[in-house]
Amino acid sequence: MATFTDWDIVRNLLLALRWTVLLSLTAFCGGTLVTLPLLLVRLSRRRWPQRLLRAYIELFQGTPLLMQLFLAFFGVALFGIDVSPWTAASLALTLYTSAFLLDIGYGSVRALPKGQWEAARCLGLSFGQTLYRVVAPQALRIAIAPTVGFAVQVIKGTALASIIGFVELTKAGTILNNVTLQPFKVFGLVALGYFLLCYPLSRYSQYLERKFNAADHH
Amino acid sequence: MIGSLNFSALWPWWPDLVAGLWVTVKLTVLATVGGVALGIVGAALRSGKPGWASRLWGIYVELIRNTPFVVQLFFIVFGLPHLGVRMTAGEAALVAMLINLGAYSTEIIRAGIQVTPKGQWEAGRVLGLSRSQIFFRVVLPPSLKRIYPALVSQCIIVMLGSSVVSQVSYEELTFAAGLIQSRTFLSFEVYFVTTALYLALSIAMRQCLLAIGRKWFGEQY
Numbered sequence: 087m088a089t090f091t092d093w094d095i096v097r098n099l100l101l102a103l104r105w106t107v108l109l110s111l112t113a114f115c116g117g118t119l120v121t122l123p124l125l126l127v128r129l130s131r132r133r134w135p136q137r138l139l140r141a142y143i144e145l146f147q148g149t150p151l152l153m154q155l156f157l158a159f160f161g162v163a164l165f166g167i168d169v170s171p172w173t174a175a176s177l178a179l180t181l182y183t184s185a186f187l188l189d190i191g192y193g194s195v196r197a198l199p200k201g202q203w204e205a206a207r208c209l210g211l212s213f214g215q216t217l218y219r220v221v222a223p224q225a226l227r228i229a230i231a232p233t234v235g236f237a238v239q240v241i242k243g244t245a246l247a248s249i250i251g252f253v254e255l256t257k258a259g260t261i262l263n264n265v266t267l268q269p270f271k272v273f274g275l276v277a278l279g280y281f282l283l284c285y286p287l288s289r290y291s292q293y294l295e296r297k298f299n300a301a302d303h304h
Numbered sequence: 305m306i307g308s309l310n311f312s313a314l315w316p317w318w319p320d321l322v323a324g325l326w327v328t329v330k331l332t333v334l335a336t337v338g339g340v341a342l343g344i345v346g347a348a349l350r351s352g353k354p355g356w357a358s359r360l361w362g363i364y365v366e367l368i369r370n371t372p373f374v375v376q377l378f379f380i381v382f383g384l385p386h387l388g389v390r391m392t393a394g395e396a397a398l399v400a401m402l403i404n405l406g407a408y409s410t411e412i413i414r415a416g417i418q419v420t421p422k423g424q425w426e427a428g429r430v431l432g433l434s435r436s437q438i439f440f441r442v443v444l445p446p447s448l449k450r451i452y453p454a455l456v457s458q459c460i461i462v463m464l465g466s467s468v469v470s471q472v473s474y475e476e477l478t479f480a481a482g483l484i485q486s487r488t489f490l491s492f493e494v495y496f497v498t499t500a501l502y503l504a505l506s507i508a509m510r511q512c513l514l515a516i517g518r519k520w521f522g523e524q525y
Contacts, residue, residue, distance in 0.1 A: 150467035160491040245372030269382035284370035
């Protein structure tokens, strides 16, 4: 059996870290793309779509991400499509992310004073104009801190993709552990990898929260 | 194909699912009670004078909050035996959930304590109460009331996260589902039903905890 030096372990983990980052980015960008049209529907006054979206959010926030991954994995296969762990993981994580971003986005828009909508209507702006020029810039400011905070949850969520066989950081750690039999070192390094990705984001989110809260209290 | 879904074939397996669900519920109750207790201790430490204990607890919180639950679990199950700490799968699962909820609830409770007016502490001191008396009788109750919904959400997140402990062969709901899947090959059906059970459990748990909150803190939830 080939011997693994410490450098080999670190190198393999770093290679796998790329996939963690790529999957996180896919989930986050995909989630944003899915969220934006849904948010428009959520903001409309129609009752039925509102209820459906409430159920959508409840479904993805009230069930384990692991189950969502399994369902995506086996669900897509039902249609006779050969599904790779990568496809299933990006699909499940995208939907999971969108459910949370939808909540954050809706909360941020609702947090704006009602007067903003009314003032825009008085000025003769259309719904689209109000949204784009008046509401969105302000809502984005409120949404950014919780969104950055949620990015940490997405990165940590990608670790579960290892369970359906996607080789990212955690899976690479399990494989390396089986080869080297040095679990303390391997999983310590895996944890360090996630920490280095997540900690700056958490700190940044806390910083944004403080900054915007301070601005509000003036 | 969709038309070939066969849910009725799952009927003979419901005792296994119920048994798994029961294990998940027990694990959740223990982790919730212990985790919140740990959070209260942590919040007391973190909101006192900054000393080495407070700093150490801060490092623990940041470590847990910025690494995935699976990795923490693998570290406990595979890594710790190398240091001579051996646990059964169930104990490891419980410990992982405890340290997880402990870290998150520390931050949540601390946020509630931070907005307590300073006058509360001063008034308590004037009345001749000790530091711990002020903390537990004056500062903590209104703080808990303020952050209770956030704490409930976090407890539910930890319950949902527990599905991962099936990976270290602890026989809870997800493990039961995996077992049924390997015997029947009804993959989608099994995980669909299991997901529905988790959803029901999360809704029931929220309603229960909010009812307890109403009883303790009044009608606002």
